[in-house]
Amino acid sequence: MPHDHHHEEHEALVIEDDAGNIEAQIIVDALQEVLISKGLLTATEVTGAIAKLESPGIHLGAQVVARAWTDPAYKRRLLKDGRAAVQELDIPVTEARIIVVENTDQLHNLITCTLCSCYPRSILGQPPSWYISKAYRARSVREPRRVLAEFGLSLPHDVQLDVHDSNADMRYLVLPQPPADVARRSVQELEASISRDHLIGVAREVA
């Protein structure tokens, strides 16, 4: 990559496709420089927009799940209308609808977006890079059990696997099963035990 100019004013976003091409990165870089040099945009505004994008995170999803584990009435509301139940916790929701899918002894749920990178960003933040990869997007629908095995989860054959493709307007959150000693843990401990992978469905047991 030709990189003979200085980037002191702003940190470049890294945008490359699966093949490692950085064409989009070069275009974004050039556009940003032009906008800043013409006074239409400041580096501070760019940084602010990035911070805003990055401020939601897994802690919000974990908060929702821990509440559902400890409050049966909340869990019912969450499964009925995910968006309204998330908003109850004063979490701003940008998604049209959030559908919460519950894991049980007989059922495991896995979330994917085969067409792009749809993800419940209001409650999980930005998706991990593997979620956006063409390999995950193709294989999560075609051979999901092999994908889960690569994440270290060998799902028993008698547990049904539902794969949810977020191809259109819905966004999905997996409600994992609570740990056996859920009643003995504090809400803070419960929240800390929940990982992003549990909420996408590439992990199942919450330790």
Place this chain on the structure above:
Amino acid sequence: MTRFSAGDIVTVLALGKRGHVRIPHYIRHQTGEIVGYCGTYLNPEDLAVGNTGSRAIDLYRVAFAQTRLWPDEDHPAQDRLIIEIYDHWLAPAAGDL
């Protein structure tokens, strides 16, 4: 009144539309079961070209048996793929799955 309700058997059409189409190729021509109604949404095929004036359309969640989607793979019989399909991409299917 929606055209389909939960339990209905439907086939996904292959409309051959170009542009911002949200119905992936792997699900076209496939037959599955309506498992949920999502409400009405503006058609992304119109929104992508700046047309925000068209009527909102019904969106359904449809479940498909993985064994039927990928017969060459070794999926357990009960595993499902669930995806959202807009009304105009669906046709009623005759008979059982």
